[in-house]
Amino acid sequence: xxxxxxxxxxxxxxxxxxxxxxxxxxxxxxxxxxxxxxxxxxxxxxxxxxxxxxxxxxxxxxxxxxxxxxxxxxxxxxxxxxxxxxxxxxxxxxxxxxxxxxxxxxxxxxxxxxxxxxxxxxxxxxxxxxxxxxxxxxxxxxxxxxxxxxxxxxxxxxxxxxxxxxxxxxxxxxxxxxxxxxxxxxxxxxxxxxxxxxxxxxxxxxxxxxxxxxxxxxxxxxxxxxxxxxxxxxxxxxxxxxxxxxxxxxxxxxxxxxxxxxxxxxxxxxxxxxxxxxxxxxxxxxxxxxxxxxxx
Numbered sequence: 172x173x174x175x176x177x178x179x180x181x182x183x184x185x186x187x188x189x190x191x192x193x194x195x196x197x198x199x200x201x202x203x204x205x206x207x208x209x210x211x212x213x214x215x216x217x218x219x220x221x222x223x224x225x226x227x228x229x230x231x232x233x234x235x236x237x238x239x240x241x242x243x244x245x246x247x248x249x250x251x252x253x254x255x256x257x258x259x260x261x262x263x264x265x266x267x268x269x270x271x272x273x274x275x276x277x278x279x280x281x282x283x284x285x286x287x288x289x290x291x292x293x294x295x296x297x298x299x300x301x302x303x304x305x306x307x308x309x310x311x312x313x314x315x316x317x318x319x320x321x322x323x324x325x326x327x328x329x330x331x332x333x334x335x336x337x338x339x340x341x342x343x344x345x346x347x348x349x350x351x352x353x354x355x356x357x358x359x360x361x362x363x364x365x366x367x368x369x370x371x372x373x374x375x376x377x378x379x380x381x382x383x384x385x386x387x388x389x390x391x392x393x394x395x396x397x398x399x400x401x402x403x404x405x406x407x408x409x410x411x412x413x414x415x416x417x418x419x420x421x422x423x424x425x426x427x428x429x430x431x432x433x434x435x436x437x438x439x440x441x442x443x444x445x446x447x448x449x450x451x452x453x454x455x456x457x458x459x460x461x462x463x464x465x466x467x
Contacts, residue, residue, distance in 0.1 A: 213322060213332045213369035216403045216438040219295050219315055222466040224278035225443060227459045229304055231268045235259060236449050236457035237427045239409045241381045242340070242348045244360040255382055256348045256362075257412060257428055260305050273303035275459070278466070283314050287339040287361045291316035309347050311359060312339040315366070323370040334367040367405065367438060382431075383409045393437050393445065395461060400439040407434040427451050441467065 238258040243251040262273070280298040284290065297313040307313055314337040323331035340347035340360045347360060365376055365385050377384030388404040412429040432451045439445040439461075447459035 211401075211440070213403075214317070215440050216443070217315075217317070217334050217367050218441060218443050218467070219279060219293070219317065219334075220466070221279050221281055221295065223443075224276070224300075224463075224465045225461060226463040227275045228462050229273045229275055229306075230458045230460070231263065231271045231273075232449075232455035232457055233269055234451050234454045234456045235263050235268055235427055237430070237432055237451060239383060239432075240338075240348065240362040240364065241378070241383075242360055242362050244342075245358045247357075253381075254348075255412075258348075259428055261308075262303070262305055274301050275304065275306055276301040277313075279315075283316075286314035286316045286337045287312060287359060289316060289337060289363075291318050291335070293317040307338065309340065309344055310338050311341040311344070313337075314339075319369070321369065323368075323374075328370070332367075332369040333365065336364045336366045338362045338364075367403075382412070383407060388435075391437070393439065395439055395442065395445045400442065400445065402437040402439045402445065405436045405438070407436065409433070427456070432456065 236259075238256075238260070240256045241253055242256045243253045246252045263271075276299075278298045278300060279295045281296050283294040283296040286294045286296075294314055294316040297315065299307045299310070299313060302308065315334055316337055317332065317334045319330050319332040320326050321330070321332055338361060340362075342355065342357065342359055348362075364383075368374070368376060368385070368387065370376075370387055372387055372389035375384050375386040384407075386406045386408065388406055391402050391404045392399050393402045394400065409432050411431040430451050432449055434447055434449045436444060437446045442461065442464055444459070445461040447457075448455060449457040
């Protein structure tokens with residue numbers, strides 16, 4: 172059956188939706204780098220203490236960046252419908268954008284025993300202090316939620332340390348992604364994105380039927396603030412849209428919106444995310460650089 176699509180401006184982005192249903196799979200493949208599972212506590216690479224704060228400069232590359240998330244909205248008691256949400260940042264629509272820079276500032280504002288509808292073992296809520304590009308536009312709440320205790324090699328896959336980023340959207344917010352697909356949504360919607368996990372290099376985790384997978388590439392040395400930093404390197408891979416949309420602005424729809432892309436992420440010990448590089452095809456579309464980290 173052919174997936175249904177529609178276009179709408181939501182969450183600061185031009186979005187493309189298709190109906191999908193998720194479940195989780197794990198694939199282990201040979202990858203670069205090795206790591207002694209007992210050498211370092213994985214949580215050091217993803218600090219979540221209240222009071223921590225990060226500032227990033229986002230630089231637009233040779234082609235415009237794109238977004239992807241899987242949005243879930245309630246459709247009845249204990250039932251949710253999911254939609255793939257592809258977008259281009261509204262701040263970049265029209266004109267040449269290469270070299271433009273935007274600031275993003277976020278902080279951990281408090282402990283969150285519940286993260287929207289979820290109650291993960293350890294949760295914190297983020298404050299979005301400045302978001303010039305619109306990465307988190309139209310959100311109700313942003314949370315990091317952690318489960319597990321250590322490296323999978325030491326504690327097993329069921330107890331490995333994992334972090335998800337959960338973003339909630341109000342049913343009353345007309346700009347929330349895919350809210351128009353459920354009319355009216357009876358409660359808040361959300362996205363859940365796997366952000367980090369502690370396993371062997373080459374391990375991939377991704378939802379069945381959803382267009383993304385997260386791969387742990389390995390441990391690498393990077394430079395931040397002129398000093399070498401031990402990092403865990405991940406690659407998020409989003410596959411191209413299965414179907415082309417039936418209508419929409421030609422330059423957007425036939426441009427990057429339906430293409431696949433990758434995001435390389437480096438998490439530094441005691442720092443968290445220090446760098447993100449998105450590529451659409453072989454062209455860099457967006458780079459995040461950590462410029463300040465405080466509260467440590």
